[in-house]
Amino acid sequence: MADFKINSQKLQNNVILINVKGFLDAYTYGELEQAINDFFGQHLYKFIVDLSQVDYISSAGAGVFIGAIGLSQENGGNIVIIRPKPNVKEVFDLLGLSQIFTIANSMESALKVFK
Amino acid sequence: MIYERVVISSDLKFLYLTRKIILNILRKSKLSAENENKVIIAIDEAVSNVIEHSHGFQRHKPIDLVINSNEKKIQITISNKGKCFNPRTVCKPDIMESIKEGKKRGLGVFLIRQVMDKVQYSFKNGQNKLILVKYITK
Numbered sequence: 001m002a003d004f005k006i007n008s009q010k011l012q013n014n015v016i017l018i019n020v021k022g023f024l025d026a027y028t029y030g031e032l033e034q035a036i037n038d039f040f041g042q043h044l045y046k047f048i049v050d051l052s053q054v055d056y057i058s059s060a061g062a063g064v065f066i067g068a069i070g071l072s073q074e075n076g077g078n079i080v081i082i083r084p085k086p087n088v089k090e091v092f093d094l095l096g097l098s099q100i101f102t103i104a105n106s107m108e109s110a111l112k113v114f115k
Numbered sequence: 116m117i118y119e120r121v122v123i124s125s126d127l128k129f130l131y132l133t134r135k136i137i138l139n140i141l142r143k144s145k146l147s148a149e150n151e152n153k154v155i156i157a158i159d160e161a162v163s164n165v166i167e168h169s170h171g172f173q174r175h176k177p178i179d180l181v182i183n184s185n186e187k188k189i190q191i192t193i194s195n196k197g198k199c200f201n202p203r204t205v206c207k208p209d210i211m212e213s214i215k216e217g218k219k220r221g222l223g224v225f226l227i228r229q230v231m232d233k234v235q236y237s238f239k240n241g242q243n244k245l246i247l248v249k250y251i252t253k
Contacts, residue, residue, distance in 0.1 A: 091226070
């Protein structure tokens with residue numbers, strides 16, 4: 001079984017950086033969803049999600065972001081995706097999510113969204 | 116020419132392994148790397164739907180995958196005995212509405228239709244059969 005890991009850390013201005021490693025599919029998406037919901041429970045709504053180490057994403061994985069961005073934005077936050085691999089970005093494109101989510105190439109540009 | 120048959124159990128934890136096995140089979144075909152990813156997406160979504168909607172997560176129920184390929188196309192037939200799950204009855208999702216409602220599922224069938232050239236479904240004698248076709252472009 002391939003590794004699946006989620007690490008998170010609080011940055012300046014209550015921005016949460018979530019690093020995901022492995023694959024986000026119908027088996028693993030619940031873990032990321034739980035992590036985001038836990039932050040919502042702490043009234044934290046600003047997220048930078050680093051997908052640079054995600055090798056595969058399915059609709060269930062992308063669905064985590066669709067399910068969370070509404071609540072995040074309603075509370076003054078947002079979800080910014082950084083550095084997705086081409087095959088991961090393709091799924092965002094196919095679902096029409098690239099127009100809805102900010103997809104950044106670096107931490108610096110992602111952080112600017114929250115300034 | 117490729118003819119491969121893979122039988123998997125209805126356990127979401129095997130999705131990763133299924134994708135890996137299918138990728139190894141696809142690598143023997145003339146499909147481009149870009150289209151390999153598309154076919155993998157479609158199979159992953161279809162199998163996930165069978166596990167959840169047709170088999171109701173009953174792990175012992177098998178899912179049968181047959182991969183056929185020639186110079187012109189690759190065809191994947193996914194069969195299972197279980198509840199009827201007709202992808203044609205699934206509406207095209209409204210992403211903005213999903214965001215508003217916090218609705219995060221129901222995108223798989225839409226994705227399958229986006230990435231494959233032909234999607235055919237039938238239900239006969241208690242068996243779901245989904246045929247996915249991708250044409251090989253040069």
